Amino acid sequence: QSVLTQPPSASGTPGQRVTISCSGSRSNIGRNSVNWYRQLPGTAPKLLIHSDYQRPSGVPDRFSGSKSGTSASLAISGLRSEDEADYYCAAWDDSLNGHVVFGGGTKLSVL
Amino acid sequence: QVQLVQSGAEVKEPGASTKISCKASGYTFNDYFLHWVRQAPGQGLEWMGWINPNSGDTNYAQKFQGRVTMTRDTSISTAYMELGSLRSDDTAFYYCARRYSSGWRNWFDSWGQGTLVTVSS
Numbered sequence: 001q002s003v004l005t006q007p008p009s010a011s012g013t014p015g016q017r018v019t020i021s022c023s024g025s026r027s028n029i030g031r032n033s034v035n036w037y038r039q040l041p042g043t044a045p046k047l048l049i050h051s052d053y054q055r056p057s058g059v060p061d062r063f064s065g066s067k068s069g070t071s072a073s074l075a076i077s078g079l080r081s082e083d084e085a086d087y088y089c090a091a092w093d094d095s096l097n098g099h100v101v102f103g104g105g106t107k108l109s110v111l
Numbered sequence: 112q113v114q115l116v117q118s119g120a121e122v123k124e125p126g127a128s129t130k131i132s133c134k135a136s137g138y139t140f141n142d143y144f145l146h147w148v149r150q151a152p153g154q155g156l157e158w159m160g161w162i163n164p165n166s167g168d169t170n171y172a173q174k175f176q177g178r179v180t181m182t183r184d185t186s187i188s189t190a191y192m193e194l195g196s197l198r199s200d201d202t203a204f205y206y207c208a209r210r211y212s213s214g215w216r217n218w219f220d221s222w223g224q225g226t227l228v229t230v231s232s
Contacts, residue, residue, distance in 0.1 A: 002155060035218040037156075044206055044225050045148075045156065050218035088156055092217055099172055100146065100158040 003028065003101035004089050011109040017077040020106045022089030024070050028101050032092040034072040036065055039086040039105075048087070049074060076108075084110045113137040115145075115207050115223035122229045128195040131226045133207035140188035141165040144210040146219065147181065147192045149203040157203075161210065162190055197230045204228075 005023040012018040022034065036049040047056050049065035052072065064075045076083055089103040118132040133145060147159040160171035162181040169181045175194070183190045190207060205226045208219035 033216040033218070037219070044222040045208075045219075046222065047218060047220055050211075050220070051213070051216045056220070090156075090219075096173075097170065099160075099170070100148075102148075102156045102158060105155040 002104040003093065004091065004103035006087075006089060006103035006106045008104065009107050009109065011111055012076075012079045013111050014079055014081065016079045017075060018079055018108065019076075020074045020087055020089075020108070022072040022074070022103050024072075024091060024101070025095075026070055027095035028070075028091040028093040029067065029072055030070045031094050034065065034067050035090045036074045037088045037090065039088065041085070045088060079110055081110045084108055113209065113221045115209060115221055117205075117207060117223040117226045120227040120229070122231060123197050124232055125198060125230055127197050127230075128193055129197060129228050130191055130193040131205050131207075131228070133190045133192070133223050135188045135190070135209070138209075140183075140185060145181075145183075145190045146208045146210055147179075148206045148208055148219075150206070150225075151200070151203040154203075159192070159205075164190065194228075197228075199230050202228065202230045 033051045037045040038048045039045045052067040053065040062078045066073050086105045088105045093101045114136045116134045123129050141164050144161045146161040149157050162169045164183045178195050180193045207223040209221040211220040
């Protein structure tokens with residue numbers, strides 16, 4: 001059972017906009033920034049969004065993050081087939097001595 | 112550029128230990144905490160703990176307390192994660208990840224390629 005809650009799956013057709021939610025609590029999302037990682041099949045996770053909404057260099061602006069209270073969201077617009085991957089949210093947790101907590105991951109399918 | 116290169120896959124018997132290395136390059140090793148994250152086959156990411164390469168201080172997830180030891184060798188810019196008393200449910204990919212900080216915000220900006228540890232008799 002993951003500390004952060006994500007839907008196990010999401011889907012969309014090419015060109016559509018899809019959002020993935022991430023729900024936590026005051027000690028993690030409520031007090032710390034949220035990061036999103038994308039994991040393509042057979043590869044290591046890769047940073048997609050940090051500090052709630054910041055995109056690292058090289059990440060297209062089709063990807064955007066937001067946060068409100070104890071929940072966060074990742075939005076992907078102009079969906080492409082190569083966006084098919086697993087997406088994880090993560091945050092530091094103050095109630096766990098600064099440990100890191102992850103969401104269970106959302107498998108995105110592009111139909 | 113920042114690179115984290117991990118040691119190769121291992122097969123271990125139940126009860127044994129595994130020690131995985133993570134060699135850093137492209138940055139000053141002492142300046143960034145290294146974390147370890149694992150992923151069982153078909154499952155999500157699970158945080159294990161971190162090591163401060165500068166001081167050697169560590170902080171482990173409660174689940175792994177007593178079974179995990181994180182160390183480093185600054186002379187070769189390498190961190191290690193040793194997990195003992197292995198069980199079949201320890202079969203997983205193990206990743207090292209570099210923590211980047213900006214003020215109070217933290218994230219993992221670089222990951223190793225992963226090391227598969229298979230626990231089987």
